[in-house]
Structure formats: C-alpha cells, structure tokens
Amino acid sequence: MTTSNSIGTPSHPHPGAAAALDRYRRSARWTPLEYLFWCLPILAYFAFPGNYLLLSQIAITSLFALSLDLIFGYAGIISLGHAAFFGVGAYTVGLLGSNGYGDPLLGLFLAAVAAAALGFLSSFLLLRGSDLSRLMVTLGVALMLYELANKFTSVTGGVDGMPGVEVKPILGMFDFDMFGRVGYIYSVVVLFVLFWFARRLVHSPFGQSLRGIRMNTLRMPALGVPVNRRLITVYTIGAGYAGVAGALLAQTNSFVSLDVLSFQRSADLLLILILGGAGHLYGGLLGAIVFVIANYLLSDMNPQYWQFWLGLILVLVVLFARGGILGTARQWIESSRQRAQARARTESPS
Amino acid sequence: MRREDLFRGSLALESIMTILFDGIAAGMLLFLISVGLSVTLGLMNFVNLAHGAFAMLGGYACVVLLNSYGVPFLATLPAAILVPALAGIVLERTLYRRLYAASDLDQVLFSIGLVFMSVAAAHYFFGAQQQPLHLPEFLTGQIHLPGVDVGVYRLFLIVAGLVVALLLQWSVIRTSFGARLRAAVDNQRVARGMGIDVNRVFSLTFALGSALAGLGGALGVEMLGLDPEFPVKYLVYFLIVVSVGGSGNILGSLYAAILLGVADVAGKYYVPQIGAFIIYAVMVATLIFRPHGLFGRPHK
Secondary structure: OHHHHHHHOOOOOOOOHHHHHHHHHHHOOOOHHHHHHHHHHHHHHHHOOOOHHHHHHHHHHHHHHHHHHHHHHHOOOOOOOOHHHHHHHHHHHHHHHHOOOOOHHHHHHHHHHHHHHHHHHHHHHHOOOOHHHHHHHHHHHHHHHHHHHHHOHHHHOHHHOEEOOOOOOEOOOEOOOOOOHHHHHHHHHHHHHHHHHHHHHHOOHHHHHHHHHHHOOOHHHHOOOOHHHHHHHHHHHHHHHHHHHHHHHHHHHOEEOHHHHOHHHHHHHHHHHHHHOOOOOHHHHHHHHHHHHHHHHHOOOOHHHHHHHHHHHHHHHHHHOOOHHHHHHHHHHHHHHHHHHHHHHHHOOO | OHHHHHHHHHHHHHHHHHHHHHHHHHHHHHHHHHHHHHHHHHOOOOOOOOHHHHHHHHHHHHHHHHHHHOOOHHHHHHHHHHHHHHHHHHHHHHOHHHHOOOOHHHHHHHHHHHHHHHHHHHHHHHOOOOOOOOOOHHHOOEEEEOOEEEEHHHHHHHHHHHHHHHHHHHHHHHOHHHHHHHHHHHOHHHHHHOOOOHHHHHHHHHHHHHHHHHHHHHHHHHHHOOOOOHHHHOHHHHHHHHHHHOOOOHHHHHHHHHHHHHHHHHHHHHOHHHOOHHHHHHHHHHHHHOOOOOOOOOOO
C-alpha cells in the first residue's frame, strides 16, 4: 500500500509518508457531495414521473461511460471500439430472451460474462503497441463484430434488429411496465451497485497501480507491479461493465438493434467521457447526464445539426477544456484556493 | 463437352483477370486518398481521422462544378485539388497547429469532432443523397483485350495513381523540399537551427496531403460514391492502407492499397456473405504481428 501511494504522488514535495497515506485513505471515503449526487436519481424519480425512459437511458449511458472510464481514465487504454462489449451484452440478452430465458438478472450476469470473455481475449491484442495501434485494434474488433451481426441475419436479425425481446419480471415479482418505471429503478440500482464496486476498485492498491501504469509504464515493473496482468484484468472488468450496460438497454427497451455495435456509439461514448472528465468516475456520469439531456432537447431539430454541435463540442473541449467538466471545475477550485492562500500569505506579515 | 470445359476455364480466368484489374483500380483510388494521411501520420505524427473530409470536399467541388456549372470533368479536377488544399492550409494554420504536440488521444478526438462537423455541413449544403456524376465519353466504355475487358476509367485511375506515386516518391527523396520535410520531421529543433521554416514546411505538407485527398475524392465519385457519410464510411479503409503500408512510407501505401483493393473486390465477388470482415481481421492481425506495417521499417 505504501508503494502504490508513493507512486500516486511523485511530483509533490515530500509531504511525509504518513501524511500521504492519510490523504490517500481520506480520498477513499465518501464525501457529502457524493451523497448529494446519489440523491439526484431519487429526486429525478419524483420530479420527472413522465420521463422514466429518458432517465433510464441516462443511467445506462452512465454505466457505459463508467466502464470506459475504468479502462481509459484509470489504466490509460484508449478505445475507439468500446461499443463491441455493449453490443455483445445487448445481443446476449436478446438471444437469451428469444430462447425463453428471460430472467433479467440471469441475463445481466450472462451478458457480463460474455462481454468480459471477449474483453479478456481481445485484451491480449492491446498489450503491445502505441496508443494509435490500440485505437485501431479496438476499432477493428468492434467493426468485425458489427459486420458479423450485420451478416448473420438468422441469429441477430441483421439491420432489422431483434424486436420483442422477452423479459420476465425481476426476481419474479416486479414486471417491467410500459412507462419504464420499474426499468428506471432497476437500472439505477444496477448502476449504483456497480459504481460502488468500481469505487472500491479504484481506491484499492489495484486501482492505484493502474494509475501508476498510466503515469509511468516503465517504472511500474521496477516497483513489482505485473503491468500486463493488471491491464488484462481491468480491461476484462471494463468489458463486463459495458456488457451489463448493453444488457440493461436491451431489457428496458426489449429491443436490440444493430446500432448497439456502431462506430457512432463508441465515438459518442468517448465524447461523453471526455466531456465529463476522465479518471474521476463521476466524470462519465456527469457527461452522460449532459449528453443524453442535450440529445433529448435538441432532437426536435434535424439530427444532423445535433451532430454538428457534437463535433464542435469535441473540438472545443480538446482545445480549451482538456479535463472536461470535472477536471476544469477542479482546476478552478484549485487555482482559486491557491490565490486565496497567496493573498493570505501577503496579508499576514503586514 | 471438352470444349465447354475449356470455355468455362477461360471464363473463370477472365473473371479472375477482371477482378484483379478492378481491384488494382480500386486500390489506386484508395492510394490517392490515403497517401496524404500516410504523410501527415507518418511524417508529421498527426493522427488526422478527418482526412476523409478533405476527400469529400474535393468530391463535392468536382460534382458541383460539373453538374451546376457544366464544367468538363477533367477541368474540375484542379478545383478538386485546390479547394481542399486551401481548406487544409486554413485549418492547419488555425487549429491543427495547436495540437502537434498534443497526445494521440487529443488529436483523435479533435479530428473526430471535425468529421462530425463536416458530415453535418455536407448534409446541410448538399443533402443526404448520393451525388450523380456523368463521366465524359472518352472515359467511359471498355477496351476488349484478349482475356480481359478493360474499363477505360479504371485504366485512367491506374495511370493517375502510378503518376502520383512516382511524383511523390521522387519529391520526398530528391527535391530540396522533401529534404527539408524529412529534416523537420527527424529533428525539429535542429531543422529550425539550420534555418528551415518548419512551420511553413508543415503547412505545405498538410496542404499537399489534403490536395491529394481531394483529387482522390473527385476521381472516386464514380467508384466509391459520394454522400455526407463518406468520411466515416471509408475511414477504416484509409487507416488500413496506412497501417498495413507502414505510415510515412509512400510505396508501402501503394502496395497496401493495391492489396486492399484486390482483396476487397475479390472478397465481395467470391464470399459476399462475410463482407468486410476479412479486411478488418487482416488489419488487426497486421497491427499485432507487424506493428510497423507490412512494408514499413520500425522508426528509430
């Protein structure tokens, strides 16, 4: 634990190991702001009773963004094909449903297993090579799956998709209603449980070593961290998360279409995460909220205009707000605090 | 009976020749469009996924001049080269330049943003439909040679591609501009110290890449089609050419593009049910086993 800690703070001027450890432990504790954040979905439940479908879409997108944050924000693996795992999860539920296995929790579990298995296998392709080749390999894998789903119409329905995916009541008690009320609660609960686990994960020594790998890959083996094994593990977990997100979408919509695997979905997801701020866990959630709501509000306009604004936002974020919403906000707070400290220092001698 | 067999055999041979020829022509087209990407990616280290947008711009310049103003096809080509080149210079000066030192990810996100904007803009100005293109008489039709029917336009593409490849290779290796470009790429600081205007060299190179993309886009309207989704639809193809050919390697790109073209045409002809799957698989395999491309040499 001490080793992983000294990695996390290489640039700080020796605050002392004990203080660093203390800070590290404190950062793992839940803050009031976080409790407040998780009140939002409950508030939304009562405030927008007519919009459960939209709200569950936000929850699902959040989970999807969370899965990318694990592998990209924490381990630094760039992926332009994360929709592959989302799609595998969705199609798993679709296939299970059409074969009479419509139990939602079983579906989630098997979707996670299927996506994680694919993630495990494809993670070996990502161990070597630069960011660019990782980008292209992930893109290639996603495109291959898209092409397979497109051509094997007898299994996937091809372009027409799989309509009417049968989903049984959750735990045999709560049936999905047409307003998406149960679906929303279900999605949020799944999101929260998986978020809680992810939070434990990134604050564990494992998560710290991932950050270390992102910051300085060459140094980590010297500290005794098996880099490849860590990357494989986190990629597998991230893929499983994405699979669950896809499964949730298939279950709440009871429909699987080919676009769960599309390039657009991967690119949108990257935008969501960058917009919110990668490497904070909450960044992806914030990005998903902003993205889905903006999409909903602007969808009255021509969808092509929406795409234009999307592109503009990407360009602007890259040029001016590299940390996304969370990163930029943190910078502001940090700099204003420093300014306040500087002011206090200049005022105190007088 | 035997005669029929013979006949069938020659038919099979003929179809193989035709596939080969069409594949090479398609490959030349891919080469024309992607060689600019190979230059920006390999020599300037900029991951420009918006490269296809410049090709699309060239295509639209050609089609609009041809259909709305009645300019002859060959006369539209200079415009299809100049318009993307100008757009390239302007964007390089204003936006791209800020990101030369940025990470791959930033460059990717930035250029995906540009792709989205260009797709939306093309939708707005030209509509979602495929753009029609009528080739002049002398570029249509076929020449019947023994064993193979040669499409005149495809022959034209092959010749154009070869000319561009030779010119490029020559200018990068033999001219003083090529020498300055290679110097600027190898060691910017020393190049600046030697009095090379690195910014200008990069601007010109970027414009050259965009111009070639524009030319490819205009020539490709006939074979690849032209609609607002063009930059997304063919993005992977450009990336495959660059990654298989080895980035920055002009002749490598040429070989890779021809391979890809032939494989694509043959795949669509013989095994249409798996579509583009093989091509993606080949790209992934290449990236894993030969990270610097089939024809590339590892960088120092």
